[in-house]
Amino acid sequence: MNTPTQTLRVVFAASAFATSVILVLFVRGRAEWTTAFWLQLAAASLALCAGVCFVMFRKGGMRLVGVPLWPFVRLFLRQLAIVYAVLAIAITALALAIIYAITRSGPNALALAVLAGLWLSLWLAPGVAALTTWRRLRRATVGDIGQT
Incomplete structure (x- = not known):
């Protein structure tokens, strides 16, 4: 059984969105919490997250193809613990x-x-762990291709 192709992208996007909400709250946290504030927070966070995700996902970045599930889970959890x-x-x-x-x-x-x-x-940590996991998997795949 292989890992779904978009797994790392979903984890990274969720982490990027949560981090962007915290960043926007940090920058604008002293403002009065009105409906307009929450709409601006959501819009700014989504825009920031979309920009970061666009940069990370272009040219097939963080996409998994043919990666077995259990080795992926072990690698991701190890990376998550280390990064955290x-x-x-x-x-x-x-x-x-x-x-x-x-x-x-x-x-x-x-x-x-x-x-x-x-x-x-x-x-x-989940977003950074997704990035480091993808880089390790990509390096392992490139190493396998170079040896054959």
Whole structure:
């Protein structure tokens, strides 16, 4: 049984949309939450997500052809765990530096930084894991073609 061809694209698009919503909320979060605000949020997030997906999916990017299901699942889950851990550590360190520079309170800065790192990584990691999985699969396929 092979993996559906659009699996990585769906995971990447969902992650890109969630991340774009968070980004737009971060930029415009202080605005009054009216119906117009939510419509603008949706439109800006969809436009940002569509632009990123267009760039990533052009020329057949992130499309799976003839990839067995269980090796794909093992590879994707391993990539997801690694990417989540790396992103959580990186975002936490960056947030800690920024928050500590502003508040000068170590315990509060650490708590907020850990929360930010763990939470933001939940939304960003699936998209990055989809990208790294696709690159590994593409590299393995190119290596197989070069050896035959």
